Amino acid sequence: MLLNILLSARPSLKLGRRCLLVHSQLYSTRPEVKEENLQKPPVDLLNQYNKNGFVIVRKAINSDLVSELQGHVAWLMKRFPELPPEHLHHPLIEFDAFWLRVVSEPSLIELAKLFIGDDVALFASHYFCKMPRTGQKVLWHQDGAYWPLKPMKVVSLWLAVDQSNHGNGCLRVVPGSHRQALKQLKKSPGANVLSSHTDVDVDESDVVNIELEPGDVEIHHPNIIHGSNANMSDHRRCGLTIRYIPTTTTVTAPPSDPIIPMNWLLHGKPVPGVNNYLSWPAFSPIYSYSFSGCDTWNQRPEVHASAVEHSKSLSTEDVKKISLGKAQHVVDGLKNA
Numbered sequence: 001m002l003l004n005i006l007l008s009a010r011p012s013l014k015l016g017r018r019c020l021l022v023h024s025q026l027y028s029t030r031p032e033v034k035e036e037n038l039q040k041p042p043v044d045l046l047n048q049y050n051k052n053g054f055v056i057v058r059k060a061i062n063s064d065l066v067s068e069l070q071g072h073v074a075w076l077m078k079r080f081p082e083l084p085p086e087h088l089h090h091p092l093i094e095f096d097a098f099w100l101r102v103v104s105e106p107s108l109i110e111l112a113k114l115f116i117g118d119d120v121a122l123f124a125s126h127y128f129c130k131m132p133r134t135g136q137k138v139l140w141h142q143d144g145a146y147w148p149l150k151p152m153k154v155v156s157l158w159l160a161v162d163q164s165n166h167g168n169g170c171l172r173v174v175p176g177s178h179r180q181a182l183k184q185l186k187k188s189p190g191a192n193v194l195s196s197h198t199d200v201d202v203d204e205s206d207v208v209n210i211e212l213e214p215g216d217v218e219i220h221h222p223n224i225i226h227g228s229n230a231n232m233s234d235h236r237r238c239g240l241t242i243r244y245i246p247t248t249t250t251v252t253a254p255p256s257d258p259i260i261p262m263n264w265l266l267h268g269k270p271v272p273g274v275n276n277y278l279s280w281p282a283f284s285p286i287y288s289y290s291f292s293g294c295d296t297w298n299q300r301p302e303v304h305a306s307a308v309e310h311s312k313s314l315s316t317e318d319v320k321k322i323s324l325g326k327a328q329h330v331v332d333g334l335k336n337a
Contacts, residue, residue, distance in 0.1 A: 042114050045219075049115065053178030053224035056210065060107055060159065060217040068291050069161050070214070072098055073127060073238055075289045080324055083331070085129035085238075086136055086193045091260050091326030093125065095311075095319045097283040097303075098291045103242050104266050104280075108157060111219065112244040115155040119247040119268030121277065123147070123154060124259070127161070128193070129238040130169045135231030137169070139197035143243075144182045144222030146194075148253035148261070152182070154245045156220050160212035161238040168237035169229045171210040171218060174202055178221035191230075194334055200225055212239075247271045258333020260326055265302075279304035282311040287319045 048055045061069075076088050093099045102108075103122050112120050124147075130136065144152050164170040185196045202225065210218045220226065231237050245251075247270050251261045265277040280302040283294045298308050 045114060049219065049221070052175040054173050054175070054210075054218060054220040054226075056212070057111060057217045057219065058213070059215050060111065060157075061105055061215045063215065064292065065102070065105065066161070066215045068098070069102065069159075069240065070238075072102075072289050072291075073129060073161055076127065077129070079320065080327070082324060083327055085127075085131050087327070087331045087334075088127035088129065089327045089330040090122075090125045090262060091330060092323050093264075093281065094262065094278075094326070095281050095284075095287065095314070095323055096289065097281045097294065097297050098289045099125065100264060100280045101291060101293070101297070102159075102240065103264075108159070108217070108242065109267050111157065111217065112155055113267070115219070116153060116244060116246040117248075117268075119270070120266045121245050121247050121249075121270075121275065122243070122264045122266055123149070123245045123249075123251060123261075124241075124243040126241045127238060128241065129161075129236060130228075130231035131236055132168075132231060132234045135169055135237060136191050136193050137230040138193045138228045139188055140174075140200055140202055140225050140227045141185070141194060141196065141198045142180075142182055142223050142225060143220075145185050145198060146259075147222065147243075148251060148257065148259070149245065150250045150252050152222055153249045154222050154243055156222065157242040157244070158210070158212075158218040158220070159240040159242060160214050160216045160218075161240060162214060162236050164210070164212040164237050164239060166209045166211065166229075168233040168235050169231040170212070170237065171226060171228050171239070172207050173210060173220065173224055173226040174206055175208055177225040178223040180223060180225070182223055196334070197227075198225060247274060250274050258330060258336070260330055279307040282307040284311040284314070287311075287314065287316040 045055050077085060103125055109120055143156060158171055183198045186199050188197045212218060251263055253259060253261050255261060263275050263277050264280060270277060282303050283297040
């Protein structure tokens with residue numbers, strides 16, 4: 001399916017179709033991403049990913065969904081002012097149908113399947129919103145060092161909600177560093193998002209700035225060394241991370257773990273005895289963010305009837321209390337890890 005999208009789709013706005021423009025990275029001593037305007041078939045995506053540890057896909061989602069994403073971020077920040085904008089974590093998904101709608105977007109699932117196979121589950125997701133002038137830096141780290149996964153078979157998609165560039169604290173990666181083993185994390189108190197880092201010497205001439213437009217996606221390996229600077233600009237920088245795992249990967253952490261394991265099956269079949277998958281959240285006209293298709297969302301087979309019934313018994317205050325408590329637990333867990 002993705003091959004057809006990449007090679008055959010016609011960029012006709014009238015027909016509502018789009019093509020995924022994949023840009024090849026050409027590296028120099030300058031820390032920018034240089035690009036060629038070439039479409040790449042899946043084999044080239046994989047080759048680039050295997051060589052560099054990351055790849056960029058342009059216009060992975062359409063402009064309507066980007067607009068809904070931007071509205072969703074505003075809605076979340078208004079609903080949960082207690083949470084730092086850099087820390088809108090996956091426990092909020094439990095009662096958020098739109099979030100599941102985004103991570104199950106077919107174009108994103110097709111991308112994930114290239115890297116982890118046909119049976120796809122969600123392990124975690126997180127909005128990183130760096131507000132103008134105050135958005136915190138993310139120190140050099142490897143994602144896999146934080147995650148209780150066995151095996152470490154996982155792929156991360158960083159979906160741009162806003163324009164992301166060097167000025168407002170875009171993602172920065174060290175190409176080829178994914179070949180290194182996972183390293184022990186070290187505590188890093190102070191003004192940084194994760195409160196920890198990977199102790200590694202990085203040559204700035206090797207670093208690539210991942211500059212994205214809204215709707216673009218950067219895909220990276222769990223071992224790649226990456227981070228980002230603080231946002232010192234007048235413009236917000238927000239992205240949604242999506243961590244996809246194959247259903248053969250086990251989440252080894254107990255429910256009491258600070259990350260609060262919560263897994264959703266998105267495509268294909270589960271493996272008996274591996275992970276417990278939750279019902280997709282029901283849409284509630286009382287407490288949910290409204291989106292295109294929300295009126296028929298609860299008819300999906302992934303939304304269990306029990307979830308729909310449970311949603312009818314909850315108030316906005318109930319949902320906020322439950323979601324905020326769990327999300328804050330993740331924030332505290334990162335600080336105390």
